[in-house]
Amino acid sequence: MNPINKFWWFVATSAVITLVLLFSLAWLFWQQLTPAEKIIIDTISSKNFIYIFSAILLIAGCLIFVFDGILHVYILPAKKLTGETHIINSVNHSHRICIEGSRDIMRLAEAINEGAERYENLQRNVDEMIHFARTESEKERNILAAVMSELPEGILICNSEGQIILYNKKARQLFESRTGLKQEQNLQNGLVGIGRSVFGIIEKKLLVHALDEIAAGLKEANRNVSSFITVSREEKLLRAEAVPVLNHLKQITGFILIFEDITEQLEKESRFDSLLLSFTRGVRASIAGIRSAIEVVLEYPDIKKEQLNEFTGIIHRESITLGNMIDETFFNYSCRFNSMWPLVKMSAADLIETVKKKAEEKPGVTIHFLKPDIPCWIKVDTYSMITAFLFLLEELENETGQHEFRCSIECKNKFIMINIMWEGNPLKIETFRVLDKKIIRIEKEGKPLTLKEIMKHHEAEAFSFVDRNTANKSCIRLLLPSTGESVSENTRNLTILPESRPVFYDFDLFNQPGQVPEMDNRPLSELIYTVFDTETTGLNPEEDEIISVGAIRIVNGHLLRDESFDQLVNPGRTLPFESIQFHGIEEHMLQNQPSIEQVLPRFGKFAEGTVLVAHNAAFDMRMLQMKESKSKIKFINPVLDTMLLSAIVHPAHTDHNLEAIAARLGVSIIGRHTALGDAIATGELFTKLIPLLSKMGIYTLKQAREASRKTQFAKIKY
Amino acid sequence: MQPKILIADDEQSIVVPLEFLMEQKGYQVMAAYNGEEAIEKIISFNPDLILLDIMLPIIDGFEVCQMIRSNPNWKDIKIIFVSAMGREVDIAKGLALGADAYITKPFANIEIINKVKEVLEHNK
Numbered sequence: 001m002n003p004i005n006k007f008w009w010f011v012a013t014s015a016v017i018t019l020v021l022l023f024s025l026a027w028l029f030w031q032q033l034t035p036a037e038k039i040i041i042d043t044i045s046s047k048n049f050i051y052i053f054s055a056i057l058l059i060a061g062c063l064i065f066v067f068d069g070i071l072h073v074y075i076l077p078a079k080k081l082t083g084e085t086h087i088i089n090s091v092n093h094s095h096r097i098c099i100e101g102s103r104d105i106m107r108l109a110e111a112i113n114e115g116a117e118r119y120e121n122l123q124r125n126v127d128e129m130i131h132f133a134r135t136e137s138e139k140e141r142n143i144l145a146a147v148m149s150e151l152p153e154g155i156l157i158c159n160s161e162g163q164i165i166l167y168n169k170k171a172r173q174l175f176e177s178r179t180g181l182k183q184e185q186n187l188q189n190g191l192v193g194i195g196r197s198v199f200g201i202i203e204k205k206l207l208v209h210a211l212d213e214i215a216a217g218l219k220e221a222n223r224n225v226s227s228f229i230t231v232s233r234e235e236k237l238l239r240a241e242a243v244p245v246l247n248h249l250k251q252i253t254g255f256i257l258i259f260e261d262i263t264e265q266l267e268k269e270s271r272f273d274s275l276l277l278s279f280t281r282g283v284r285a286s287i288a289g290i291r292s293a294i295e296v297v298l299e300y301p302d303i304k305k306e307q308l309n310e311f312t313g314i315i316h317r318e319s320i321t322l323g324n325m326i327d328e329t330f331f332n333y334s335c336r337f338n339s340m341w342p343l344v345k346m347s348a349a350d351l352i353e354t355v356k357k358k359a360e361e362k363p364g365v366t367i368h369f370l371k372p373d374i375p376c377w378i379k380v381d382t383y384s385m386i387t388a389f390l391f392l393l394e395e396l397e398n399e400t401g402q403h404e405f406r407c408s409i410e411c412k413n414k415f416i417m418i419n420i421m422w423e424g425n426p427l428k429i430e431t432f433r434v435l436d437k438k439i440i441r442i443e444k445e446g447k448p449l450t451l452k453e454i455m456k457h458h459e460a461e462a463f464s465f466v467d468r469n470t471a472n473k474s475c476i477r478l479l480l481p482s483t484g485e486s487v488s489e490n491t492r493n494l495t496i497l498p499e500s501r502p503v504f505y506d507f508d509l510f511n512q513p514g515q516v517p518e519m520d521n522r523p524l525s526e527l528i529y530t531v532f533d534t535e536t537t538g539l540n541p542e543e544d545e546i547i548s549v550g551a552i553r554i555v556n557g558h559l560l561r562d563e564s565f566d567q568l569v570n571p572g573r574t575l576p577f578e579s580i581q582f583h584g585i586e587e588h589m590l591q592n593q594p595s596i597e598q599v600l601p602r603f604g605k606f607a608e609g610t611v612l613v614a615h616n617a618a619f620d621m622r623m624l625q626m627k628e629s630k631s632k633i634k635f636i637n638p639v640l641d642t643m644l645l646s647a648i649v650h651p652a653h654t655d656h657n658l659e660a661i662a663a664r665l666g667v668s669i670i671g672r673h674t675a676l677g678d679a680i681a682t683g684e685l686f687t688k689l690i691p692l693l694s695k696m697g698i699y700t701l702k703q704a705r706e707a708s709r710k711t712q713f714a715k716i717k718y
Numbered sequence: 719m720q721p722k723i724l725i726a727d728d729e730q731s732i733v734v735p736l737e738f739l740m741e742q743k744g745y746q747v748m749a750a751y752n753g754e755e756a757i758e759k760i761i762s763f764n765p766d767l768i769l770l771d772i773m774l775p776i777i778d779g780f781e782v783c784q785m786i787r788s789n790p791n792w793k794d795i796k797i798i799f800v801s802a803m804g805r806e807v808d809i810a811k812g813l814a815l816g817a818d819a820y821i822t823k824p825f826a827n828i829e830i831i832n833k834v835k836e837v838l839e840h841n842k
Binding site: 280281282283285286287288289291292293295296300303307310311314317318 | 729730800823825827
């Protein structure tokens with residue numbers, strides 16, 4: 001009950017009791033009087049009725065005035081004092097009490113403020129020390145988080161209930177598609193997010209089987225990893241590996257899932273398999289014809305000439321077929337061959353520039369390099385190719401005694417020719433043959449490779465010859481297959497260490513009890529919330545439309561800014577001018593946006609299994625309710641309203657709008673009047689309200705809902 | 719009476735030498751170049767043995783074999799697969815479908831002659 005009403009109820013009750021007592025005494029007194037005395041008193045009171053009545057009214061008026069004074073000077077300030085002291089002690093240490101009241105109350109407030117000041121200073125010192133100690137470990141964590149998010153494999157870490165505790169960017173990419181139509185598919189399959197169930201994206205049976213396999217493997221202590229293949233929503237084949245996370249008792253408390261997209265690899269392998277298979281069959285068939293025909297000819301030397309011609313014809317035809325088949329297979333195989341050594345596309349000029357720089361580090365060596373007019377693109381493993389060039393130059397120095405070389409690049413048909421030229425005699429064929437097979441050690445302990453092998457990996461050829469066109473210069477020429485110009489491949493995002501870690505994980509979820517037990521009896525701090533807000537064309541749910549929905553998730557008391565929902569909605573009607581001034585959303589911004597019937601199912605999926613939180617939730621819920629029939633989505637989630645929760649914790653305050661609560665709880669609001677901005681602000685307030693509620697003995701969802709119902713704001717209907 | 723052999727293969731370079739060989743060994747020979755033709759020739763020619771390729775156009779050799787084995791009138795026809803499909807699984811499948819023997823290409827002529835002889839004699 002409102003404290004003012006409560007006080008007046010108390011005064012009224014006391015007054016009634018006092019009056020009853022007075023009347024009882026008067027009645028007893030009256031009974032003891034003689035009839036003559038009664039007549040005298042009766043006469044006196046009738047004569048002076050007006051005076052007696054005025055005196056009673058005056059006394060009553062004075063009493064009410066005094067009581068009102070007590071209420072405003074002592075009772076209400078004391079209530080406010082309690083509420084604001086709670087704020088100082090729990091969520092906003094910088095808050096200071098500023099109230100009007102009696103001198104004693106004011107002194108008390110000053111004393112509390114002084115205590116708060118000291119406490120805050122002390123807290124600041126402790127915080128500074130903690131901050132300093134944390135900085136170092138934070139750095140390491142940030143590196144880990146950044147590396148995790150750039151891993152080529154998708155990673156999901158789940159607790160034993162299948163709730164996602166950690167995920168990286170790649171996992172999200174693998175399981176979620178971002179474009180229009182595909183988002184519809186997301187709906188059927190669930191989303192990747194902290195606290196969400198992994199079974200929404202991977203079939204439960206598959207995972208249970210993998211975990212059973214791991215559990216069996218752990219018993220025998222020989223195998224603790226299980227692999228399986230699953231299909232992502234974009235029909236990509238993913239190889240998944242499940243690795244258990246064990247506690248100190250070696251019980252499974254969670255598992256790590258590592259995903260690798262093997263679609264391309266499998267396609268390549270299956271192409272290669274079918275190539276090999278058809279090659280084998282083709283060769284077998286052709287050889288069968290040849291062999292059979294030859295054996296006939298050998299066995300029956302006296303066959304007729306026409307028959308002999310027929311058999312030799314078969315042999316000839318089949319040998320040609322065989323040759324063609326080998327050519328074709330080799331052509332197809334070479335594509336696969338290329339993919340085995342990771343080659344990087346680069347311009348031949350850049351390669352030679354690097355070689356020149358490295359070669360000239362050796363005193364006395366000079367390389368003159370004539371850059372080609374057009375960029376010539378090649379695919380190389382830069383390290384081995386540069387090493388091969390340096391090796392060639394060194395050998396040439398030894399063989400020819402020259403220290404000055406010229407390099408040129410030419411582009412001819414499908415090849416890039418790189419020439420190393422020098423004055424003097426050409427390299428003998430025998431010398432080059434030896435050089436070709438000489439071992440070049442790529443690294444000190446690395447794999448030894450010959451020049452020939454390096455060339456083979458690049459489908460390149462190196463040979464020595466005399467160039468008659470360039471004044472009989474001796475030359476070593478490298479022929480490399482040219483590739484078209486294109487943007488560089490294999491680009492990865494730059495890893496930039498963030499100032500604060502992106503919230504991709506929450507290890508506290510390891511200790512989370514079952515997924516969907518009775519929500520009502522679970523502590524508020526353990527529940528998962530979807531804080532949301534809508535922007536509308538007006539304030540009448542019967543007539544107005546939703547034009548924007550914003551939402552953010554709260555898991556384990558953390559606001560997950562990476563897991564938000566922000567969608568403009570085409571209302572299919574014009575926007576009133578006054579509403580545009582309020583939310584700043586203009587008509588042209590909504591033209592290509594989806595309708596509310598398309599947006600609500602997605603929002604429903606986003607909020608699935610969570611408690612909905614909104615400020616003045618009655619209005620937003622009514623707006624959603626009005627769309628139930630159209631969108632076929634009914635929001636059956638439990639709902640909490642920050643306006644009502646604030647009225648519970650601060651009953652003495654009359655102002656419970658977002659700004660007022662934010663000011664009280666020390667939350668700065670950014671991006672107010674956008675759906676997502678308001679949802680984030682509401683979320684921040686909500687996380688601060690939870691500890692205040694627990695101070696009042698409100699721990700569970702049920703208790704919070706029931707306390708909300710008793711506040712006066714709960715009577716507002718839309 | 720000379721045993722009748724049907725050679726079913728789409729490669730002329732296989733059919734021609736086989737036809738010659740089998741004739742030399744005294745068999746009556748007929749050739750079919752696809753699965754459908756093979757079935758027609760079975761009806762008209764009523765062979766004792768079929769040298770059957772697997773990769774035949776229209777109806778493949780496995781299906782031809784199944785059709786023969788599912789027809790009680792043709793239960794005595796012997797089937798030898800002569801195929802370039804040489805994986806163990808192909809051989810196992812061929813034999814499971816009811817073939818009497820499986821020869822992978824390339825083969826030695828003597829090998830095929832002996833196999834034909836062996837299968838036909840087993841019949842008697």
